[in-house]
Amino acid sequence: MSDDLLFFTEVTLAGLGSGALLALTALSFVLIYKATRVINLAVGETLMLGGYLFLAFAAGMGLPVWAALPLAIAGGGVLGAIVERGLIRPMLGKSPISVFMVTVGLGSVLVGLVEMLWGTDPRTLPGFIANTPVFIGEAYVSRKIVVAFIAAALVIGVFLALFRFWRGGVALRATASDQAAAYSCGINVPGVFSIAWIIGCATAAGTGVLLGAIGGISPSMGIFGLSALVVVIVGGLDSILGALIGGLGLGLIQAWTGSYLGGEYQSVVTFGLLIVTLVIRPYGLFGTHEIERL
Amino acid sequence: MIIGTAKETYRADEALLTTRPQQVWMAVLLAGLAVLPFTFNAYWTYLACLVLINVIAATGLNVLTGFTGLVSLGHAAFMAIGAYTVAWLERDIGTPLLLNLLAGGLLAAGIGVIVGLPSLRVKGLYLAIATIAASFILHFVFVEWTAVTGGSAGISLQPGTVFGVALVDYTQLYWLIMPICVLMVTGAANLFRNRIGRAFIAIRDRDISAEVLGIPILRYKLMSFALASFYAGVAGGLWAYFFRVVTPESFPLLTSIFLLAAVIVGGMGTILGGVIGALFMTLVPELLRFGVELLGPVIPNAGLILSPVRTIVFGALIVGFLVFEPQGLTEIVQRIRRFFRLWPFRT
Numbered sequence: 097m098s099d100d101l102l103f104f105t106e107v108t109l110a111g112l113g114s115g116a117l118l119a120l121t122a123l124s125f126v127l128i129y130k131a132t133r134v135i136n137l138a139v140g141e142t143l144m145l146g147g148y149l150f151l152a153f154a155a156g157m158g159l160p161v162w163a164a165l166p167l168a169i170a171g172g173g174v175l176g177a178i179v180e181r182g183l184i185r186p187m188l189g190k191s192p193i194s195v196f197m198v199t200v201g202l203g204s205v206l207v208g209l210v211e212m213l214w215g216t217d218p219r220t221l222p223g224f225i226a227n228t229p230v231f232i233g234e235a236y237v238s239r240k241i242v243v244a245f246i247a248a249a250l251v252i253g254v255f256l257a258l259f260r261f262w263r264g265g266v267a268l269r270a271t272a273s274d275q276a277a278a279y280s281c282g283i284n285v286p287g288v289f290s291i292a293w294i295i296g297c298a299t300a301a302g303t304g305v306l307l308g309a310i311g312g313i314s315p316s317m318g319i320f321g322l323s324a325l326v327v328v329i330v331g332g333l334d335s336i337l338g339a340l341i342g343g344l345g346l347g348l349i350q351a352w353t354g355s356y357l358g359g360e361y362q363s364v365v366t367f368g369l370l371i372v373t374l375v376i377r378p379y380g381l382f383g384t385h386e387i388e389r390l
Numbered sequence: 391m392i393i394g395t396a397k398e399t400y401r402a403d404e405a406l407l408t409t410r411p412q413q414v415w416m417a418v419l420l421a422g423l424a425v426l427p428f429t430f431n432a433y434w435t436y437l438a439c440l441v442l443i444n445v446i447a448a449t450g451l452n453v454l455t456g457f458t459g460l461v462s463l464g465h466a467a468f469m470a471i472g473a474y475t476v477a478w479l480e481r482d483i484g485t486p487l488l489l490n491l492l493a494g495g496l497l498a499a500g501i502g503v504i505v506g507l508p509s510l511r512v513k514g515l516y517l518a519i520a521t522i523a524a525s526f527i528l529h530f531v532f533v534e535w536t537a538v539t540g541g542s543a544g545i546s547l548q549p550g551t552v553f554g555v556a557l558v559d560y561t562q563l564y565w566l567i568m569p570i571c572v573l574m575v576t577g578a579a580n581l582f583r584n585r586i587g588r589a590f591i592a593i594r595d596r597d598i599s600a601e602v603l604g605i606p607i608l609r610y611k612l613m614s615f616a617l618a619s620f621y622a623g624v625a626g627g628l629w630a631y632f633f634r635v636v637t638p639e640s641f642p643l644l645t646s647i648f649l650l651a652a653v654i655v656g657g658m659g660t661i662l663g664g665v666i667g668a669l670f671m672t673l674v675p676e677l678l679r680f681g682v683e684l685l686g687p688v689i690p691n692a693g694l695i696l697s698p699v700r701t702i703v704f705g706a707l708i709v710g711f712l713v714f715e716p717q718g719l720t721e722i723v724q725r726i727r728r729f730f731r732l733w734p735f736r737t
Contacts, residue, residue: 204705212698367523378512
């Protein structure tokens with residue numbers, strides 16, 4: 097294999113790895129949006145909180161990784177439950193913009209809390225993934241990225257199975273497609289709301305641990321949530337397939353622009369893509385086109 | 391107690407200030423603004439200038455978000471355009487200050503129209519996200535177009551001069567900023583007494599109905615974007631003269647969120663809301679600083695927690711107002727007015 101091709105393969109593999117994490121974060125967006133029609137802009141901050149919870153459990157309390165990871169994920173779930181009951185439920189029926197701004201404010205509160213408890217300096221998570229690289233063919237890939245990719249793929253697979261076969265998953269899909277009809281079929285719609293927020297935030301927290309393991313954690317890592325927002329807009333807000341394809345696609349595009357054009361072009365290309373999508377297909381590649389009536 | 395406000399002419403009915411107490415309060419406010427720099431020390435004059443700049447920007451955003459119903463999370467980028475235009479004109483061309491401010495506002499308005507173009511296709515949250523995207527792209531331009539913007543180091547300015555007076559200290563700047571702010575807020579208030587403002591409100595309430603009623607939506611939406619961006623551009627220009635350095639990091643996404651928060655906390659869709667929202671949101675961090683300083687002897691490293699506490703309070707204010715007082719501070723003001731209107735008969 098020539099050097100150029102090898103480099104391209106390595107960049108592509110790294111892009112797929114970060115794309116998987118983007119897809120996972122986007123999945124958390126989509127889950128919450130599908131069930132409750134809320135765009136949760138605090139998802140980036142939930143991610144960050146997950147990373148810091150892992151740090152607290154693993155480094156602060158000295159728990160082993162297999163205990164700290166579920167605890168961090170559970171912490172994200174608890175946050176989701178509290179936010180849903182305390183902030184989102186009272187906002188039912190208010191304009192989507194107001195609810196959106198509530199999540200923006202929530203993000204600010206989370207950043208402040210983390211800065212107060214852990215300070216503003218970037219931290220590294222205790223290493224639980226070996227540093228030895230993995231070679232796929234001749235291409236070099238960081239083992240962390242491989243682990244993140246596999247974990248993300250597994251979680252996404254589990255989600256797809258849950259939506260298909262689990263009663264709660266079916267209830268969630270029913271609520272997403274028609275709330276009133278779901279109510280009249282005896283589905284506990286408020287319960288579905290809670291479950292969507294709990295699972296969504298828990299997913300985000302788990303993603304945060306993976307992301308933190310690769311690049312370290314800092315209070316400003318919530319910016320990753322904006323990339324995931326681009327993914328869901330491009331893929332379609334209510335489409336799981338869109339989140340997967342959009343996530344992998346954006347990961348690849350970011351890796352390619354970062355390597356071939358330079359890191360400063362990443363945000364332009366990302367957000368340029370977003371604007372182009374909004375102008376051409378406002379509801380995203382796979383989203384539902386909602387028709388407005390008077 | 392006021393029983394009613396009888397008016398004999400349409401002119402009187404359309405006036406900005408319809409009742410005697412309103413006129414009195416406005417006179418008190420203007421008198422207060424006039425004597426403020428003589429009674430306050432430099433620090434409070436500095437804060438007053440900052441509040442007034444934010445009032446201009448928040449009023450602009452209020453026209454867009456509160457009155458036209460188009461949410462923008464990229465308003466800081468328009469401020470940055472104004473600031474950069476002013477800084478560039480001041481550094482390379484040397485045109486008079488007031489002309490620079492006008493140019494900053496107009497350029498921001500022009501870019502605002504371009505950014506507003508997606509509102510042709512999308513609205514609501516999608517539009518908010520499109521404006522975030524636009525602000526990131528503009529940020530990229532500010533960093534990379536070094537010939538004009540000075541790259542990440544930004545541009546430093548000499549003190550501006552108006553009518554031969556160099557604006558060096560805060561009192562002198564106050565006399566530049568305050569009249570412009572009063573002028574622009576009055577302009578915004580008057581906007582809603584004529585066709586354009588009414589069209590904005592119609593679009594906010596139901597854009598499809600507005601179109602059916604014969605309002606050219608796209609033109610008015612773009613006009614709203616242009617107006618809001620003009621306000622932001624002028625505010626950014628004043629900001630540039632005030633701090634005398636403009637960098638790409640001067641106007642982060644957080645500033646956009648701050649302005650939107652000011653409009654929400656103040657009360658969307660009222661001119662008063664933009665004003666008291668900006669006042670409140672600018673002063674709360676300062677009050678927190680005093681609070682933390684008071685706690686200094688009790689808590690060991692009080693200085694360190696100030697920034698996180700500000701971030702938390704900032705977020706909590708947005709959440710709290712949206713959940714408990716969605717009409718904002720204006721509603722509280724109205725409640726107080728109602729109380730005194732019926733006092734002493736109903737308390």
